[in-house]
Amino acid sequence: MALSFSQDVDRDHAIEEATLVNRRGCRQLLEQSHAALDTVAAAIEQARRPCTGATPSALRPAVERIGLDGPGIGFSRALDELGPLYLDPAIYFHHPRYVAHLNCPVLTSAAAAEMVAAAINTSMDTWDQSAGATLIEQKVIAWTAQRAHLPNGADGIFTSGGTQSNLMALLLAREHYSTRHYGPGFVSMNGLPPEASRWRIFASEMSHFSSVKAASLLGLGQKAVVPVAVDSAWRMDIQALETAMDRARAAGEIPIAVVATFGTTDFGSLDDVSGAARVARRHQAWLHVDAAYGCGLLVSPTRGHETRVLAQADSITVDYHKAFFQPVACSALLVARGADLGHVTHHADYLNPVEAAEAGTPDQVNKSLQTTRRFDALKLWMSLRSVGAEAIGRLFDAGCALARTTYQRMLAEPRLDLLHAPELGTIVFRFRPSLGLAPEVLDELNEAIRADLAARGEAMLAATRVRGRRYLKFTLLNAETTPAQMDEIVTRVLGTGERLAADRVPALAVVGGRELCDVG
Numbered sequence: 001m002a003l004s005f006s007q008d009v010d011r012d013h014a015i016e017e018a019t020l021v022n023r024r025g026c027r028q029l030l031e032q033s034h035a036a037l038d039t040v041a042a043a044i045e046q047a048r049r050p051c052t053g054a055t056p057s058a059l060r061p062a063v064e065r066i067g068l069d070g071p072g073i074g075f076s077r078a079l080d081e082l083g084p085l086y087l088d089p090a091i092y093f094h095h096p097r098y099v100a101h102l103n104c105p106v107l108t109s110a111a112a113a114e115m116v117a118a119a120i121n122t123s124m125d126t127w128d129q130s131a132g133a134t135l136i137e138q139k140v141i142a143w144t145a146q147r148a149h150l151p152n153g154a155d156g157i158f159t160s161g162g163t164q165s166n167l168m169a170l171l172l173a174r175e176h177y178s179t180r181h182y183g184p185g186f187v188s189m190n191g192l193p194p195e196a197s198r199w200r201i202f203a204s205e206m207s208h209f210s211s212v213k214a215a216s217l218l219g220l221g222q223k224a225v226v227p228v229a230v231d232s233a234w235r236m237d238i239q240a241l242e243t244a245m246d247r248a249r250a251a252g253e254i255p256i257a258v259v260a261t262f263g264t265t266d267f268g269s270l271d272d273v274s275g276a277a278r279v280a281r282r283h284q285a286w287l288h289v290d291a292a293y294g295c296g297l298l299v300s301p302t303r304g305h306e307t308r309v310l311a312q313a314d315s316i317t318v319d320y321h322k323a324f325f326q327p328v329a330c331s332a333l334l335v336a337r338g339a340d341l342g343h344v345t346h347h348a349d350y351l352n353p354v355e356a357a358e359a360g361t362p363d364q365v366n367k368s369l370q371t372t373r374r375f376d377a378l379k380l381w382m383s384l385r386s387v388g389a390e391a392i393g394r395l396f397d398a399g400c401a402l403a404r405t406t407y408q409r410m411l412a413e414p415r416l417d418l419l420h421a422p423e424l425g426t427i428v429f430r431f432r433p434s435l436g437l438a439p440e441v442l443d444e445l446n447e448a449i450r451a452d453l454a455a456r457g458e459a460m461l462a463a464t465r466v467r468g469r470r471y472l473k474f475t476l477l478n479a480e481t482t483p484a485q486m487d488e489i490v491t492r493v494l495g496t497g498e499r500l501a502a503d504r505v506p507a508l509a510v511v512g513g514r515e516l517c518d519v520g
Contacts, residue, residue, distance in 0.1 A: 049457035050098035054089035125365035149311035162292035173257035173286035175343035195338030203259035204236035238275035263294025268424030277312035296323030299393035398479035444468035
């Protein structure tokens with residue numbers, strides 16, 4: 001049925017108001033992109049603090065006042081409106097006093113590539129939606145697998161992040177065990193067998209929480225993940241792993257996977273992958289290496305040799321958006337045997353029919369948990385082609401070197417309790433004044449230090465618990481942060497700690513020339 005005149009008018013008005021990215025809309029795309037980049041550049045240049053300390057209660061009313069049902073206000077006004085809602089209270093990871101989480105400043109080439117990917121809007125599921133993008137992603141995966149010393153036939157897929165990569169790795173581990181004992185496709189067709197309640201995954205007590213989350217989502221339950229003790233360097237204790245797996249066997253439990261962490265979130269510790277591989281192989285268990293953080297060593301010009309141990313993994317998680325200075329999201333799962341990705345393949349006649357696979361069409365959806373998926377590989381491709389792998393590796397090395405320098409300087413301060421010598425860019429420590437405060441008071445004090453610095457916008461630190469006690473954490477990924485700037489942050493921590501500690505001391509008395517504190 002032909003459109004009526006009024007419908008034609010409505011359609012033309014909509015097209016005029018909402019310009020699409022096409023030949024007619026390219027001029028507007030350029031104008032709006034330039035305006036957006038000018039605004040972002042100004043915000044970054046003017047950021048004097050890593051954050052403003054904005055609270056949810058302070059920001060929520062401003063957001064709630066915005067109506068989304070009325071007519072548009074135009075791109076320029078909407079961009080202006082974004083300032084107080086997003087850009088002003090944003091957390092600026094590029095700022096030298098941002099030392100909290102595994103968030104990195106990003107390469108300009110990668111940020112620019114985001115705009116290319118967004119404008120073309122490629123979906124990475126099938127060849128007829130992605131064409132050259134599929135080959136670029138495959139090339140980046142093959143390059144990463146080669147850097148990780150995986151064998152010929154290795155493969156992988158880009159994911160939304162380390163959590164999805166770890167979930168997919170443990171799914172493959174479950175299917176690998178199930179196929180070996182029950183035949184191909186057993187779980188996907190029939191569900192978990194009764195004995196699946198005895199399947200076990202072994203990971204260090206310092207491993208990422210996503211392993212427990214994955215076990216829950218895979219129907220194995222959180223208790224399926226057995227925490228393994230760590231050694232004095234906060235690495236998985238291989239003897240403890242061996243004991244735990246032997247004990248599980250003796251109790252009638254079934255080890256199906258071991259997760260080694262190549263760069264723990266809290267400590268940046270590099271587990272003994274070779275030792276974990278040896279124990280896993282003895283139990284015929286899948287070895288997954290979560291290298292979401294430590295993958296930066298893949299491009300390190302000074303420490304690349306440390307990644308040779310990854311050759312023993314069945315699967316590896318890499319987070320380019322942590323260690324390769326890429327915008328979120330940019331992550332991948334690698335597998336030593338590409339055929340293992342077949343465990344997630346499902347053919348749909350309207351999308352990726354069996355005939356297409358038989359004809360050799362490279363549909364990436366056959367390897368992925370996702371269907372529609374962004375062309376995130378383009379960011380890394382453009383970075384590698386623009387500045388090269390070694391330049392990225394030098395940036396990662398700089399963060400690790402800064403951590404070592406900062407750690408050595410912090411050792412000279414008696415009010416700081418440091419738990420480890422950093423292997424990567426992470427330092428875990430605790431402010432402990434000379435007032436004899438009880439451990440629970442110290443817990444509250446250290447959390448208060450972190451909150452106070454953030455509320456004032458002076459610095460952003462992370463916090464964690466170790467053996468039940470509260471600690472502070474520096475995560476150093478910014479290659480342009482200097483030792484002097486780290487000295488300034490440490491000074492702010494000490495000053496804030498002393499001020500807050502004095503507020504918490506009910507009484508001070510001087511006895512025999514020493515300050516004593518009544519902590520009740």
